[in-house]
Amino acid sequence: MALAGVRVIELAGLAPVPFCGMILADFGAKVIRVDRTKVAMALDTQARGKRSVALNLKSPEGVAVLKRLCVQSDVILEPFRKGVMEKLGLGPEELLKENPGLIYARLTGYGQSGSYAKAAGHDINYLAMSGLLSMLGRSHDKPYAPLNLVADFAGGGLTCAFGVVLALLERTRSGRGQVIDATMVEGAAYVSSFVWKSRRIGMWNNPRGENLLDSGAPFYDTYQTSDGKYVAVGAIEPQFYTQLIHGLGLDAAKLPPQMSFTDWPELKKIFTKQFATKSQEEWACVFDGTDACVTPVLSMDEVISHPHNQERASFHRDAEGEVTPNPAPVLSRTPANVCLDRDPIIGEHTRPVLEEFGFKPTEVDQLLSAGVIECNSARARL
Numbered sequence: 001m002a003l004a005g006v007r008v009i010e011l012a013g014l015a016p017v018p019f020c021g022m023i024l025a026d027f028g029a030k031v032i033r034v035d036r037t038k039v040a041m042a043l044d045t046q047a048r049g050k051r052s053v054a055l056n057l058k059s060p061e062g063v064a065v066l067k068r069l070c071v072q073s074d075v076i077l078e079p080f081r082k083g084v085m086e087k088l089g090l091g092p093e094e095l096l097k098e099n100p101g102l103i104y105a106r107l108t109g110y111g112q113s114g115s116y117a118k119a120a121g122h123d124i125n126y127l128a129m130s131g132l133l134s135m136l137g138r139s140h141d142k143p144y145a146p147l148n149l150v151a152d153f154a155g156g157g158l159t160c161a162f163g164v165v166l167a168l169l170e171r172t173r174s175g176r177g178q179v180i181d182a183t184m185v186e187g188a189a190y191v192s193s194f195v196w197k198s199r200r201i202g203m204w205n206n207p208r209g210e211n212l213l214d215s216g217a218p219f220y221d222t223y224q225t226s227d228g229k230y231v232a233v234g235a236i237e238p239q240f241y242t243q244l245i246h247g248l249g250l251d252a253a254k255l256p257p258q259m260s261f262t263d264w265p266e267l268k269k270i271f272t273k274q275f276a277t278k279s280q281e282e283w284a285c286v287f288d289g290t291d292a293c294v295t296p297v298l299s300m301d302e303v304i305s306h307p308h309n310q311e312r313a314s315f316h317r318d319a320e321g322e323v324t325p326n327p328a329p330v331l332s333r334t335p336a337n338v339c340l341d342r343d344p345i346i347g348e349h350t351r352p353v354l355e356e357f358g359f360k361p362t363e364v365d366q367l368l369s370a371g372v373i374e375c376n377s378a379r380a381r382l
């Protein structure tokens with residue numbers, strides 16, 4: 001796999017850094033998640049392919065252990081607010097001194113500088129600060145955050161993983177590591193560059209929810225079908241819009257022009273009425289195989305059985321039998337290889353990992369009896 005041989009130390013965090021660690025693990029990196037001790041359950045729901053070491057970083061011995069792990073690793077992923085690692089004596093200055101090739105990825109909401117740097121926050125706060133949240137939501141409604149996807153994951157974990165790969169590539173030339181200051185405000189803003197860069201062509205001149213791609217256009221929205229399900233319509237170009245009108249059984253001559261903004265509410269009413277006359281499956285029979293850009297809105301459990309997704313094997317069932325997306329993108333020669341094992345128990349791999357990194361069994365025993373580490377076994381949890 002593309003990241004085979006890359007060693008990553010992931011400090012346990014809430015959602016963005018776990019996603020970054022999962023991406024790196026999916027594509028072949030050896031990811032060791034460093035968990036707190038005395039914690040019942042991991043918060044990490046994106047733990048596949050990782051190993052867990054339970055380590056108390058509030059002890060000098062624990063700090064020494066982490067330093068030894070980082071000296072032999074390529075990447076450290078840090079999920080804490082500004083200053084926490086420095087307080088522990090584990091800041092970039094210390095760790096890069098001992099391992100100049102280390103890539104020190106710091107994924108925060110607001111970054112390592114700026115007046116908000118030490119403030120707590122979550123996806124919705126970062127999305128708000130990026131400017132993008134002001135653009136999201138239906139007409140005459142308040143701004144709406146699409147789950148915690150844009151800041152936490154698109155602009156957070158994924159962008160950070162991109163930064164790690166960039167730094168790994170650069171290190172092949174320079175031999176040197178560096179610090180990645182990944183912030184979710186900037187990441188969310190960056191992944192939405194299209195919105196910023198298309199303002200000048202008038203794409204967003206109308207109020208929120210009344211533009212082409214923000215649920216304002218009748219040909220770019222969702223519609224309920226007779227069985228209470230939904231279809232998604234994305235017929236933007238005129239040649240696709242023509243096929244939409246045909247599939248709906250409407251007479252284009254009797255409709256207002258597609259791009260007549262002021263007629264969009266009326267057109268939306270007509271489409272709503274039409275889509276309510278058939279079930280989702282019946283509309284799929286009408287539109288599958290056409291370029292009308294109409295697709296079923298599939299539930300998270302339906303996606304795995306849709307023929308297209310099945311043909312590509314885009315989803316799999318994990319160890320718990322839950323539907324799970326496969327890694328993306330698909331590399332032809334070195335594709336990702338999803339770990340289907342169950343998620344690690346906190347501290348499950350403390351001993352094997354420490355010994356793999358050169359700790360003598362007696363050292364591990366001493367750290368264990370001093371409460372610096374925890375070694376838990378899956379059997380003990382059953």
Ligand SMILES: C[C@H](CCC[C@@H](C)[C@H]1CC[C@H]2[C@@H]3[C@H](O)C[C@@H]4C[C@H](O)CC[C@]4(C)[C@H]3C[C@H](O)[C@]12C)C(=O)SCCNC(=O)CCNC(=O)[C@H](O)C(C)(C)COP(=O)(O)OP(=O)(O)OC[C@H]1O[C@@H](n2cnc3c(N)ncnc32)[C@H](O)[C@@H]1OP(=O)(O)O
Binds near residue numbers: 011035055058120
């Ligand atoms: C929208 C998302 C958030 C979604 C979160 C949900 C996924 C989860 C929220 C609640 C969870 C459920 C709940 O817990 C109940 C169940 C529990 C069960 O165990 C599992 C199932 C649950 C249902 C569980 C399920 C889910 O997990 C939940 C629903 C986001 O937006 S996430 C993005 C958040 N923001 C960032 O990541 C930006 C950067 N980080 C920060 O700003 C801060 O970390 C943050 C997030 C504000 C938290 O601040 P906090 O004060 O808590 O921490 P920090 O200031 O960062 O300091 C960390 C301290 O911890 C010490 N430390 C770290 N590692 C160790 C260690 N190994 N040993 C010892 N100590 C350690 C570190 O030294 C710091 O100590 P100090 O504070 O003294 O300096």
